[in-house]
Amino acid sequence: MEKIETKTIKVDSKEPNKEPIKEAANLIKKGKLVAFPTETVYGLGANGLDKEAVAKIFIAKGRPGDNPLILHVASREQVEPLVEFISEEAEKVMKKFWPGPLTIIFKRSSLVPDVITAGLDTVAIRMPNHPIASEFIKASGVPIAAPSANTSGKPSPTEASHVQEDLNGKIDMIINGGSTGIGVESTVLDLSETPPTILRPGGITLEQLKKIIPNVVEDLSIIKDNKDIIPKSPGQKYRHYAPKAEMMVFIGEVSAIIDAINEYAKKYIAEGKSVGIMATEETKDKYKEGLIVSVGSRNNKETIAHNLFSTLRLFDEENVDIILSEGVDLSHIGKAIMNRLKKASGGNIIKL
Numbered sequence: 105m106e107k108i109e110t111k112t113i114k115v116d117s118k119e120p121n122k123e124p125i126k127e128a129a130n131l132i133k134k135g136k137l138v139a140f141p142t143e144t145v146y147g148l149g150a151n152g153l154d155k156e157a158v159a160k161i162f163i164a165k166g167r168p169g170d171n172p173l174i175l176h177v178a179s180r181e182q183v184e185p186l187v188e189f190i191s192e193e194a195e196k197v198m199k200k201f202w203p204g205p206l207t208i209i210f211k212r213s214s215l216v217p218d219v220i221t222a223g224l225d226t227v228a229i230r231m232p233n234h235p236i237a238s239e240f241i242k243a244s245g246v247p248i249a250a251p252s253a254n255t256s257g258k259p260s261p262t263e264a265s266h267v268q269e270d271l272n273g274k275i276d277m278i279i280n281g282g283s284t285g286i287g288v289e290s291t292v293l294d295l296s297e298t299p300p301t302i303l304r305p306g307g308i309t310l311e312q313l314k315k316i317i318p319n320v321v322e323d324l325s326i327i328k329d330n331k332d333i334i335p336k337s338p339g340q341k342y343r344h345y346a347p348k349a350e351m352m353v354f355i356g357e358v359s360a361i362i363d364a365i366n367e368y369a370k371k372y373i374a375e376g377k378s379v380g381i382m383a384t385e386e387t388k389d390k391y392k393e394g395l396i397v398s399v400g401s402r403n404n405k406e407t408i409a410h411n412l413f414s415t416l417r418l419f420d421e422e423n424v425d426i427i428l429s430e431g432v433d434l435s436h437i438g439k440a441i442m443n444r445l446k447k448a449s450g451g452n453i454i455k456l
């Protein structure tokens with residue numbers, strides 16, 4: 105692949121200056137690639153109606169062509185031309201959760217290029233809740249196709265420096281708006297079929313959705329550990345978010361988790377391996393050896409979601425051989441955290 109110069113511009117995420125955003129939007133209009141912050145993770149954007157531009161996303165990320173992309177919009181009006189119809193259910197959900205970390209799957213219109221949907225008859229759309237993202241989409245004047253701005257398979261980027269590590273020389277611009285808020289990707293909700301189905305857990309929880317659409321269910325692939333269940337969301341079948349190191353995730357009583365991690369750490373260190381321990385504020389002092397990093401507080405799982413991917417990247421930088429990670433309970437954003445940990449570890453979950 106031809107190396108291109110990646111320009112980074114810094115923009116204040118609270119009060120974005122319109123000039124640099126216009127410059128970024130002009131690149132989008134010319135079919136170029138621009139990474140930008142959202143409230144979940146950094147996205148790698150291209151004009152979603154320009155199939156050549158979208159094809160470049162797959163090349164830059166090394167993303168499999170059968171993994172469809174999410175289109176990002178800045179207004180409700182932008183949705184209409186992209187979909188066959190908007191159901192009453194969809195109206196309600198959009199009104200409640202947009203802008204925000206919820207992606208909705210609709211039946212697509214013929215305006216959406218096949219490269220976006222990987223040939224499916226549906227399209228994924230989201231309206232991000234981030235001042236830079238909204239300004240940037242508005243200024244571009246088109247829906248922006250944007251997967252996470254990382255190399256496929258690696259932990260998602262929550263800082264502009266993560267995007268630089270993965271995509272420098274492969275994309276045209278990075279808008280540096282500081283660290284992203286939520287830290288895990290959007291919830292993917294399929295409204296193209298009945299009942300409404302969550303295909304990927306994320307920033308908006310099942311409990312929140314149930315209040316608006318009581319018949320919402322979770323895809324079997326989220327609930328069951330059975331490897332024979334094929335997820336409906338093509339992206340969910342790949343190993344994802346993975347650090348270089350081997351990874352084990354421990355679930356159960358917190359005291360049992362601490363004992364097990366201490367035991368495994370001792371064993372691996374005795375074998376001459378370097379060990380990273382993904383601990384929490386409440387437990388970090390209980391570990392005896394290894395590189396101990398607190399990912400956040402068990403009493404405030406939002407902090408864990410926020411730090412999750414950057415902690416995995418930190419272990420990569422430190423070249424640890426094994427990551428021993430605490431698991432969390434599934435309430436609130438815990439389900440999204442455990443989904444990412446499960447994928448990052450390749451399903452290496454130890455139940456205590």
Ligand code: AMP
Nearest residue numbers: 172173226227228251252337338339340
């Ligand atoms: P990413 O943008 O990398 O976080 O991934 C987007 C997620 O949305 C992946 O898991 C995709 O498989 C999923 N997705 C995108 N479009 C569709 C669609 N039309 N139907 C089902 N899942 C989709």
Ligand code: MG
Nearest residue numbers: 251252253260
């Ligand atoms: Mg991704």
